[in-house]
Amino acid sequence: MTKDDWLADPQYRDAVADLLGVLAYGELTAFTRLAGDSELSPSQPLKAAVAGLAVAEFRHYEILVARLDEMGIDPEVAMAPFIAPIDAFHERTRPSTWLEGLVKAYVGDGIATDFYREIAAYVDPSTQALVHSAMEDVGQAEFVVKVVREAIKADPKVAGRLALWGRRLVGEALSQAQQVAVERDALASLMVGGIGGPGRPSADLAELGRMFARLTDEHTRRMGRLGLAA
Known part of the structure:
Protein backbone atom coordinates (compact mmCIF):
# COMPACT_ATOMS: atom_id res chain seq x y z
CA MET A 1 0.00 0.00 0.00
CA THR A 2 1.14 3.55 -0.76
CA LYS A 3 0.95 6.50 1.61
CA ASP A 4 -2.04 7.80 -0.39
CA ASP A 5 -3.84 4.47 0.05
CA TRP A 6 -3.48 4.74 3.81
CA LEU A 7 -4.52 8.39 3.83
CA ALA A 8 -7.69 7.53 1.89
CA ASP A 9 -9.16 6.50 5.26
CA PRO A 10 -10.45 9.79 6.76
CA GLN A 11 -9.93 8.61 10.34
CA TYR A 12 -6.36 7.56 9.58
CA ARG A 13 -5.74 10.93 7.91
CA ASP A 14 -7.03 12.66 11.07
CA ALA A 15 -4.70 10.52 13.19
CA VAL A 16 -1.67 11.41 11.06
CA ALA A 17 -2.67 15.08 11.22
CA ASP A 18 -2.79 14.79 15.02
CA LEU A 19 0.57 13.05 15.16
CA LEU A 20 2.30 15.58 12.93
CA GLY A 21 0.51 18.45 14.67
CA VAL A 22 1.63 17.49 18.15
CA LEU A 23 5.16 16.86 16.92
CA ALA A 24 5.29 20.21 15.13
CA TYR A 25 4.16 22.17 18.17
CA GLY A 26 6.55 20.17 20.35
CA GLU A 27 9.45 21.05 18.05
CA LEU A 28 8.42 24.71 17.96
CA THR A 29 8.37 24.91 21.75
CA ALA A 30 11.69 23.05 21.92
CA PHE A 31 13.16 25.71 19.66
CA THR A 32 11.87 28.59 21.77
CA ARG A 33 12.98 27.01 25.04
CA LEU A 34 16.48 26.23 23.76
CA ALA A 35 16.75 29.75 22.34
CA GLY A 36 15.95 31.04 25.82
CA ASP A 37 18.43 28.63 27.40
CA SER A 38 21.07 29.92 24.99
CA GLU A 39 20.67 33.43 26.36
CA LEU A 40 21.20 32.09 29.90
CA SER A 41 24.32 30.10 29.02
CA PRO A 42 27.27 30.91 31.30
CA SER A 43 29.83 31.24 28.48
CA GLN A 44 29.99 32.20 24.81
CA PRO A 45 30.88 28.67 23.56
CA LEU A 46 27.97 27.19 25.50
CA LYS A 47 25.66 29.92 24.22
CA ALA A 48 26.62 29.09 20.64
CA ALA A 49 26.22 25.34 21.21
CA VAL A 50 22.71 25.67 22.66
CA ALA A 51 21.70 28.11 19.92
CA GLY A 52 22.78 25.50 17.36
CA LEU A 53 20.53 22.93 19.01
CA ARG A 67 4.30 17.54 5.25
CA LEU A 68 1.06 18.91 6.69
CA ASP A 69 0.92 21.46 3.87
CA GLU A 70 1.55 18.65 1.38
CA MET A 71 -1.43 16.79 2.83
CA GLY A 72 -3.61 19.86 2.40
CA ILE A 73 -3.90 20.34 6.17
CA ASP A 74 -3.48 23.75 7.79
CA PRO A 75 -0.54 23.34 10.21
CA GLU A 76 -2.05 25.88 12.60
CA VAL A 77 -5.26 23.85 12.79
CA ALA A 78 -3.29 20.60 13.27
CA MET A 79 -1.27 22.08 16.14
CA ALA A 80 -4.16 23.87 17.87
CA PRO A 81 -5.45 20.95 20.04
CA PHE A 82 -2.01 20.47 21.56
CA ILE A 83 -1.08 24.03 22.44
CA ALA A 84 -2.83 24.12 25.81
CA PRO A 85 -1.63 20.71 27.13
CA VAL A 107 15.17 13.87 29.78
CA GLY A 108 11.73 15.46 29.40
CA ASP A 109 11.88 15.85 25.64
CA GLY A 110 13.49 12.42 25.40
CA ILE A 111 10.43 10.76 26.90
CA ALA A 112 8.19 12.58 24.41
CA THR A 113 10.49 11.54 21.56
CA ASP A 114 10.35 7.90 22.63
CA PHE A 115 6.56 8.05 22.92
CA TYR A 116 6.03 9.40 19.41
CA ARG A 117 8.52 6.94 17.97
CA GLU A 118 6.41 4.20 19.52
CA ILE A 119 3.29 5.62 17.88
CA ALA A 120 5.15 5.80 14.56
CA ALA A 121 5.18 1.99 14.51
CA TYR A 122 1.49 2.18 13.54
CA VAL A 123 1.68 4.58 10.59
CA ASP A 124 2.55 4.14 6.92
CA PRO A 125 6.26 3.81 6.03
CA SER A 126 6.55 7.30 4.55
CA THR A 127 5.06 8.98 7.62
CA GLN A 128 7.13 6.74 9.87
CA ALA A 129 10.34 7.85 8.12
CA LEU A 130 9.30 11.49 8.50
CA VAL A 131 8.63 11.08 12.22
CA HIS A 132 11.98 9.40 12.79
CA SER A 133 13.71 12.18 10.86
CA ALA A 134 11.95 14.87 12.90
CA MET A 135 12.82 13.08 16.14
CA GLU A 136 16.48 12.64 15.20
CA ASP A 137 19.03 13.55 17.88
CA VAL A 138 20.71 16.74 16.69
CA GLY A 139 23.59 16.40 19.13
CA GLN A 140 21.73 17.42 22.27
CA ALA A 141 22.32 14.11 24.04
CA GLU A 142 26.10 14.21 23.82
CA PHE A 143 26.18 17.91 24.66
CA VAL A 144 23.91 17.70 27.72
CA GLY A 160 21.11 15.26 44.08
CA ARG A 161 19.12 18.29 42.95
CA LEU A 162 19.18 17.25 39.31
CA ALA A 163 18.20 13.68 40.18
CA LEU A 164 15.09 14.96 41.98
CA TRP A 165 14.35 17.16 39.00
CA GLY A 166 14.65 14.20 36.63
CA ARG A 167 12.19 12.17 38.73
CA ARG A 168 9.70 15.00 38.59
CA LEU A 169 10.11 15.30 34.83
CA VAL A 170 9.46 11.62 34.16
CA GLY A 171 6.19 11.67 36.09
CA GLU A 172 4.94 14.78 34.32
CA ALA A 173 6.08 13.61 30.87
CA LEU A 174 4.50 10.15 31.16
CA SER A 175 1.28 11.71 32.43
CA GLN A 176 1.21 14.04 29.44
CA ALA A 177 1.90 11.18 27.01
CA GLN A 178 -0.98 9.17 28.45
CA GLN A 179 -3.26 12.21 28.25
CA VAL A 180 -2.45 12.72 24.57
CA ALA A 181 -2.98 9.03 23.81
CA VAL A 182 -6.34 8.86 25.58
CA GLU A 183 -7.93 12.23 24.81
CA ARG A 184 -7.34 12.28 21.05
CA ASP A 185 -9.66 9.66 19.60
CA ALA A 186 -7.84 9.48 16.27
CA LEU A 187 -4.47 8.81 17.90
CA ALA A 188 -5.98 6.20 20.21
CA SER A 189 -7.59 4.46 17.20
CA LEU A 190 -4.27 4.61 15.38
CA MET A 191 -2.60 2.49 18.05
CA VAL A 192 -5.36 -0.01 18.73
CA GLY A 193 -6.20 -0.64 15.07
CA GLY A 194 -9.21 -0.39 12.86
CA ILE A 195 -8.02 2.44 10.62
CA GLY A 196 -5.53 2.73 7.77
CA GLY A 197 -6.54 -0.34 5.84
CA PRO A 198 -6.09 -4.11 6.22
CA GLY A 199 -2.83 -5.49 7.52
CA ARG A 200 -1.98 -2.35 9.47
CA PRO A 201 -0.19 -3.09 12.78
CA SER A 202 -1.99 -2.39 16.04
CA ALA A 203 -1.45 -2.75 19.77
CA ASP A 204 -3.55 -4.39 22.46
CA PHE A 212 5.03 2.72 28.84
CA ALA A 213 7.39 0.33 30.62
CA ARG A 214 9.87 0.82 27.76
CA LEU A 215 9.54 4.59 28.12
CA THR A 216 10.37 4.31 31.81
CA ASP A 217 13.33 2.01 31.16
CA GLU A 218 14.79 4.39 28.60
CA HIS A 219 14.37 7.27 31.04
CA THR A 220 16.40 5.31 33.59
CA ARG A 221 19.14 4.80 31.00
CA ARG A 222 19.20 8.51 30.17
CA MET A 223 19.53 9.43 33.82
CA GLY A 224 22.40 6.94 34.12
CA ARG A 225 24.19 8.57 31.19
CA LEU A 226 23.92 11.89 33.01
CA GLY A 227 25.42 10.35 36.13
CA LEU A 228 22.14 10.72 38.01
CA ALA A 229 20.03 8.24 39.96
CA ALA A 230 16.63 7.64 38.39
Whole structure:
Protein backbone atom coordinates (compact mmCIF):
# COMPACT_ATOMS: atom_id res chain seq x y z
CA MET A 1 0.00 0.00 0.00
CA THR A 2 1.14 3.55 -0.76
CA LYS A 3 0.95 6.50 1.61
CA ASP A 4 -2.04 7.80 -0.39
CA ASP A 5 -3.84 4.47 0.05
CA TRP A 6 -3.48 4.74 3.81
CA LEU A 7 -4.52 8.39 3.83
CA ALA A 8 -7.69 7.53 1.89
CA ASP A 9 -9.16 6.50 5.26
CA PRO A 10 -10.45 9.79 6.76
CA GLN A 11 -9.93 8.61 10.34
CA TYR A 12 -6.36 7.56 9.58
CA ARG A 13 -5.74 10.93 7.91
CA ASP A 14 -7.03 12.66 11.07
CA ALA A 15 -4.70 10.52 13.19
CA VAL A 16 -1.67 11.41 11.06
CA ALA A 17 -2.67 15.08 11.22
CA ASP A 18 -2.79 14.79 15.02
CA LEU A 19 0.57 13.05 15.16
CA LEU A 20 2.30 15.58 12.93
CA GLY A 21 0.51 18.45 14.67
CA VAL A 22 1.63 17.49 18.15
CA LEU A 23 5.16 16.86 16.92
CA ALA A 24 5.29 20.21 15.13
CA TYR A 25 4.16 22.17 18.17
CA GLY A 26 6.55 20.17 20.35
CA GLU A 27 9.45 21.05 18.05
CA LEU A 28 8.42 24.71 17.96
CA THR A 29 8.37 24.91 21.75
CA ALA A 30 11.69 23.05 21.92
CA PHE A 31 13.16 25.71 19.66
CA THR A 32 11.87 28.59 21.77
CA ARG A 33 12.98 27.01 25.04
CA LEU A 34 16.48 26.23 23.76
CA ALA A 35 16.75 29.75 22.34
CA GLY A 36 15.95 31.04 25.82
CA ASP A 37 18.43 28.63 27.40
CA SER A 38 21.07 29.92 24.99
CA GLU A 39 20.67 33.43 26.36
CA LEU A 40 21.20 32.09 29.90
CA SER A 41 24.32 30.10 29.02
CA PRO A 42 27.27 30.91 31.30
CA SER A 43 29.83 31.24 28.48
CA GLN A 44 29.99 32.20 24.81
CA PRO A 45 30.88 28.67 23.56
CA LEU A 46 27.97 27.19 25.50
CA LYS A 47 25.66 29.92 24.22
CA ALA A 48 26.62 29.09 20.64
CA ALA A 49 26.22 25.34 21.21
CA VAL A 50 22.71 25.67 22.66
CA ALA A 51 21.70 28.11 19.92
CA GLY A 52 22.78 25.50 17.36
CA LEU A 53 20.53 22.93 19.01
CA ALA A 54 17.63 25.39 18.86
CA VAL A 55 18.16 25.95 15.13
CA ALA A 56 18.12 22.19 14.51
CA GLU A 57 14.81 21.86 16.36
CA PHE A 58 13.31 24.61 14.20
CA ARG A 59 14.37 22.74 11.07
CA HIS A 60 12.49 19.70 12.36
CA TYR A 61 9.45 21.92 12.85
CA GLU A 62 9.71 23.11 9.25
CA ILE A 63 9.86 19.51 7.96
CA LEU A 64 6.66 18.60 9.80
CA VAL A 65 4.81 21.73 8.69
CA ALA A 66 5.84 21.04 5.08
CA ARG A 67 4.30 17.54 5.25
CA LEU A 68 1.06 18.91 6.69
CA ASP A 69 0.92 21.46 3.87
CA GLU A 70 1.55 18.65 1.38
CA MET A 71 -1.43 16.79 2.83
CA GLY A 72 -3.61 19.86 2.40
CA ILE A 73 -3.90 20.34 6.17
CA ASP A 74 -3.48 23.75 7.79
CA PRO A 75 -0.54 23.34 10.21
CA GLU A 76 -2.05 25.88 12.60
CA VAL A 77 -5.26 23.85 12.79
CA ALA A 78 -3.29 20.60 13.27
CA MET A 79 -1.27 22.08 16.14
CA ALA A 80 -4.16 23.87 17.87
CA PRO A 81 -5.45 20.95 20.04
CA PHE A 82 -2.01 20.47 21.56
CA ILE A 83 -1.08 24.03 22.44
CA ALA A 84 -2.83 24.12 25.81
CA PRO A 85 -1.63 20.71 27.13
CA ILE A 86 1.97 21.21 25.95
CA ASP A 87 2.09 24.75 27.33
CA ALA A 88 0.65 23.49 30.62
CA PHE A 89 3.32 20.78 30.81
CA HIS A 90 6.08 23.33 30.30
CA GLU A 91 4.51 25.66 32.86
CA ARG A 92 4.45 22.84 35.43
CA THR A 93 8.06 21.92 34.66
CA ARG A 94 9.61 25.37 34.41
CA PRO A 95 13.33 24.97 35.24
CA SER A 96 14.83 27.19 37.92
CA THR A 97 18.45 26.93 36.70
CA TRP A 98 20.28 26.65 33.40
CA LEU A 99 21.33 23.08 34.20
CA GLU A 100 17.72 22.11 34.95
CA GLY A 101 16.78 23.50 31.53
CA LEU A 102 19.36 21.28 29.86
CA VAL A 103 18.24 18.20 31.78
CA LYS A 104 14.66 18.94 30.80
CA ALA A 105 15.67 19.22 27.13
CA TYR A 106 17.35 15.82 27.35
CA VAL A 107 15.17 13.87 29.78
CA GLY A 108 11.73 15.46 29.40
CA ASP A 109 11.88 15.85 25.64
CA GLY A 110 13.49 12.42 25.40
CA ILE A 111 10.43 10.76 26.90
CA ALA A 112 8.19 12.58 24.41
CA THR A 113 10.49 11.54 21.56
CA ASP A 114 10.35 7.90 22.63
CA PHE A 115 6.56 8.05 22.92
CA TYR A 116 6.03 9.40 19.41
CA ARG A 117 8.52 6.94 17.97
CA GLU A 118 6.41 4.20 19.52
CA ILE A 119 3.29 5.62 17.88
CA ALA A 120 5.15 5.80 14.56
CA ALA A 121 5.18 1.99 14.51
CA TYR A 122 1.49 2.18 13.54
CA VAL A 123 1.68 4.58 10.59
CA ASP A 124 2.55 4.14 6.92
CA PRO A 125 6.26 3.81 6.03
CA SER A 126 6.55 7.30 4.55
CA THR A 127 5.06 8.98 7.62
CA GLN A 128 7.13 6.74 9.87
CA ALA A 129 10.34 7.85 8.12
CA LEU A 130 9.30 11.49 8.50
CA VAL A 131 8.63 11.08 12.22
CA HIS A 132 11.98 9.40 12.79
CA SER A 133 13.71 12.18 10.86
CA ALA A 134 11.95 14.87 12.90
CA MET A 135 12.82 13.08 16.14
CA GLU A 136 16.48 12.64 15.20
CA ASP A 137 19.03 13.55 17.88
CA VAL A 138 20.71 16.74 16.69
CA GLY A 139 23.59 16.40 19.13
CA GLN A 140 21.73 17.42 22.27
CA ALA A 141 22.32 14.11 24.04
CA GLU A 142 26.10 14.21 23.82
CA PHE A 143 26.18 17.91 24.66
CA VAL A 144 23.91 17.70 27.72
CA VAL A 145 25.63 14.58 29.08
CA LYS A 146 29.03 16.27 28.81
CA VAL A 147 27.91 19.53 30.44
CA VAL A 148 25.98 17.86 33.29
CA ARG A 149 28.77 15.41 34.09
CA GLU A 150 31.28 18.26 34.18
CA ALA A 151 28.97 20.24 36.49
CA ILE A 152 28.64 17.26 38.85
CA LYS A 153 32.40 16.79 38.87
CA ALA A 154 32.87 20.45 39.80
CA ASP A 155 30.13 20.36 42.47
CA PRO A 156 28.89 16.88 43.49
CA LYS A 157 25.93 18.42 45.34
CA VAL A 158 24.42 19.29 41.97
CA ALA A 159 23.72 15.60 41.35
CA GLY A 160 21.11 15.26 44.08
CA ARG A 161 19.12 18.29 42.95
CA LEU A 162 19.18 17.25 39.31
CA ALA A 163 18.20 13.68 40.18
CA LEU A 164 15.09 14.96 41.98
CA TRP A 165 14.35 17.16 39.00
CA GLY A 166 14.65 14.20 36.63
CA ARG A 167 12.19 12.17 38.73
CA ARG A 168 9.70 15.00 38.59
CA LEU A 169 10.11 15.30 34.83
CA VAL A 170 9.46 11.62 34.16
CA GLY A 171 6.19 11.67 36.09
CA GLU A 172 4.94 14.78 34.32
CA ALA A 173 6.08 13.61 30.87
CA LEU A 174 4.50 10.15 31.16
CA SER A 175 1.28 11.71 32.43
CA GLN A 176 1.21 14.04 29.44
CA ALA A 177 1.90 11.18 27.01
CA GLN A 178 -0.98 9.17 28.45
CA GLN A 179 -3.26 12.21 28.25
CA VAL A 180 -2.45 12.72 24.57
CA ALA A 181 -2.98 9.03 23.81
CA VAL A 182 -6.34 8.86 25.58
CA GLU A 183 -7.93 12.23 24.81
CA ARG A 184 -7.34 12.28 21.05
CA ASP A 185 -9.66 9.66 19.60
CA ALA A 186 -7.84 9.48 16.27
CA LEU A 187 -4.47 8.81 17.90
CA ALA A 188 -5.98 6.20 20.21
CA SER A 189 -7.59 4.46 17.20
CA LEU A 190 -4.27 4.61 15.38
CA MET A 191 -2.60 2.49 18.05
CA VAL A 192 -5.36 -0.01 18.73
CA GLY A 193 -6.20 -0.64 15.07
CA GLY A 194 -9.21 -0.39 12.86
CA ILE A 195 -8.02 2.44 10.62
CA GLY A 196 -5.53 2.73 7.77
CA GLY A 197 -6.54 -0.34 5.84
CA PRO A 198 -6.09 -4.11 6.22
CA GLY A 199 -2.83 -5.49 7.52
CA ARG A 200 -1.98 -2.35 9.47
CA PRO A 201 -0.19 -3.09 12.78
CA SER A 202 -1.99 -2.39 16.04
CA ALA A 203 -1.45 -2.75 19.77
CA ASP A 204 -3.55 -4.39 22.46
CA LEU A 205 -3.78 -3.16 26.05
CA ALA A 206 -0.93 -5.41 27.14
CA GLU A 207 1.35 -3.95 24.46
CA LEU A 208 0.40 -0.43 25.50
CA GLY A 209 1.46 -1.32 29.04
CA ARG A 210 4.77 -2.65 27.74
CA MET A 211 5.22 0.54 25.74
CA PHE A 212 5.03 2.72 28.84
CA ALA A 213 7.39 0.33 30.62
CA ARG A 214 9.87 0.82 27.76
CA LEU A 215 9.54 4.59 28.12
CA THR A 216 10.37 4.31 31.81
CA ASP A 217 13.33 2.01 31.16
CA GLU A 218 14.79 4.39 28.60
CA HIS A 219 14.37 7.27 31.04
CA THR A 220 16.40 5.31 33.59
CA ARG A 221 19.14 4.80 31.00
CA ARG A 222 19.20 8.51 30.17
CA MET A 223 19.53 9.43 33.82
CA GLY A 224 22.40 6.94 34.12
CA ARG A 225 24.19 8.57 31.19
CA LEU A 226 23.92 11.89 33.01
CA GLY A 227 25.42 10.35 36.13
CA LEU A 228 22.14 10.72 38.01
CA ALA A 229 20.03 8.24 39.96
CA ALA A 230 16.63 7.64 38.39
